[in-house]
Amino acid sequence: MSDTIAAISTAQGEGGISVIRISGDSAFTVCDKIFKGINNKKLADMKGYTASFGKIVSDGEEIDEAVALVFREPLSYTGENVVELSCHGGIYITKLVLRAVLDAGAVPAQAGEFTKRAFLNGKIDLSEAEAVIDIISAKSRSAARAALCVKEGAVRNKIDEVKNLLLSTAAHLSAWADYPEEDIAEVTDEQLYDSFDVSIAILDGLISSYDSGQAVKQGIDTVIAGRPNVGKSTLMNLLSGCERSIVTDIPGTTRDIIEDTVIVGDVILRLSDTAGLRTTDDKVEKIGVDRAKHRLKQCGLLLAVFDYNRSLDDDDKELIESAGEVPCIAIINKTDLDKQLDTEYIESKIKNVVYLSAKSGEGRAELVKAVEDIAGMDNFNPSEGVLSNERQRQAVLNSLNSVKDAKNALEIGLTYDAITVSIEEAITSLLELTGERTSDEVVDRVFHNFCVGK
Template sequence: MNYDTVAAISTAQGEGGIGVIRISGDNALQIADKIFNSISGKKVTEMKGYTASFGKIFENGEDIDEAVALVFKAPHSYTGEDVVELSCHGGLYITKRVLRAVLNAGAAPAQAGEFTKRAFLNGKIDLTEAEAVIDIISAKSRGAARAALCVKEGALRKKIDGVKNDLLSQAAHLSAWADYPEEDIAEVTVDSVIETCDSAIKCLQSLLDSYDCGQTVKKGIDTVIAGRPNVGKSTIMNLLSGYEKSIVTDIPGTTRDIVEDTVTVGDVVLNLSDTAGLRDTDDAVEKIGIDRARKRLEQCGLLLAVFDNSRELDEDDYNLIESAKSVPSIAVINKTDLDNKLDIKYISKNIKYIVYISAINGDGRDDLTKAVEKIAGTQNFNPSEGVLSNERQRIAVKNALDSVIEAKNALEFGMTFDAVTVSIEDAISQLLELTGERTSDEVVDRVFHNFCVGK
């Protein structure tokens, strides 16, 4: 395919050791030659693929910066086209100045995600692998990064290809047997079709079952830390954050609004909210914070309900325990370094997961991590199996699964093989759309719309 040669800054906008300007397209090497002089005197167009050359970027006879030119020849490049990457000194002015020189030499500005889009259009990656690129960039935890990398390396595609190829073989057999009865073609049996359907259903259902867990690892859980005043919520917030995010004092009501942070607990990202202590108060400002805390508690994906081991349960604690019944919750018994006065039996009857900590001493964080992973369902999360990355993929798999189930039901109800073939072909179409082998330009544009420029 013939595309314009495009260029963009591929590193983050800001100060850094290096900045990379990527050029991709049929004229990438010729454009680089117009603004890059190597110390050796060798032109970029004379360089072999996967080689680098040190030199200077210039424009109109003026040296702009020192740089290293790295050449990738088609089709052995990220985009499948000729690519030159110019590594100059990092910084807003220098990188933009070098990019301007490249554009003035004949390149067009790359659109958001255009390099990865070209990789997809040139058959270097499928659509699921392209979507994994942005997941790698935005990963907030080790688990999220590993899951995205496995998808980028084809773990999901291999699963989908296995199901798709089985269905294609079965559909081809059904069509051939129906259309060419005079030929010596093996008879299609109900058992063989059901066996193919059962295998596909098992794989597709497994992918759907792991979706929520994968999203938890990828996006995290909106988590509220709640409890009565001076129970240690802010200390726990600081313990999980690793630094003093919330103000900690012995004065009840110190936290008057919601303090937020994002932390990684094991393989789970928690979008934490440290809320105002739950109690009745005449303080107008504190009351606003408490009302916000109660509203946030109702909407959260995980509640860390904090109790003081050294104090008996009061009305505020009982109200919190009641609220914990409606959301996934962990009872965090704090101040275990002090004598026990808390009715832990009552808490355990109402909240399944209990963790004992001394936030002031830093004890119990590992136990809290295990409880979070267990309640999030990520303790046995295996990213190498391939997981669905987004709603587009989930819907495609769900539609494919429904079509396969429909095919199996048609067989069991005694319908003709023609009706079964239609359902199997519908399932194949959904899987082809998932991988991008058969999809509309609108879907492709929507996928790459969320990418950053330069990737």
């Protein structure tokens, strides 16, 4: 952290502007060597949260015009002195400006090093740091909202509430046991039960919202399946918003799995349009059918498509049986045609049924609602805080189990010393989540996934 680091913080490509971020004790000194403001004022003499327009000069040659933004410690993203140089967004020009900054004394930043310094300088905790990458990679409105709420402390506030409650409980138990001669109020079982029940409720709430949060963040592995010509490819194109799959009236047109990622309402679906399920002597088509059946068993959501204008056959019934093994929405397609399908049979076997004309789009709103319901969006509230990843979930689960152990110890009459051990284990797990007590290896692993410049 003694080095002054620099990196391009905008995307690698042509654009209106590019931003080079410089952070460290010598940020102003480095930038004053290459940035010449039109008012001749040095960046080192400027107040924080101010800007200056000037030119980037290296070896006596003007490279580009730029705007320099000055942030003074500790009121910056990293908690250090920071300068952000906004230059023209050409790939070549941006690299020239970065090279000039490095030649002036800065060193290249590592992946996630700016955010890592923010964490090490106490600007954010580890859960908020992980939310930064979630904001960058968000693919939907809900994913972005959830990540932003975590970045602003939604998870940390809940963790702090439990942590402080358990710390107070443990401190009271220790003081009462270690200093019996002092006038310290006795700890009652009712107080302990209240402390444990509140902690369990908060931690259990975080665990229960995890799967919905992951569906919002990463999407659901979704398979579109059905016999040939029921409209699977038309449905794929409807949800994708483009001609992603070839649509013809020839059975067996789709012979392999076609994939796309789409946003349905507030849910990301990783869609797979599969070959029509039927018995076939065509070797190539049979491979596609076998792959489709294999994907059916592994998906997180099955969109089982049936033809409103055709009677059920054995392939349809086999698909209906498979639907009982995974979350499923039965889509009765081609509702613009005459009814031949036994819809009552399907509704008796599959809970979620949607009537749709994939060709016209009629019924799409009902399909969106069904997808959101099955993803648990009705109970999903980003502002309440959502765990970002399996590391956080495991830490919360460990803490939850330790609190339950403490409560169980109290119920069976163990000593307060035994109860305190479980409480301290619960606190340790929470400290690992926030990064207040964790290994360098864990910290490095968290920031390894960041892009350089963030």
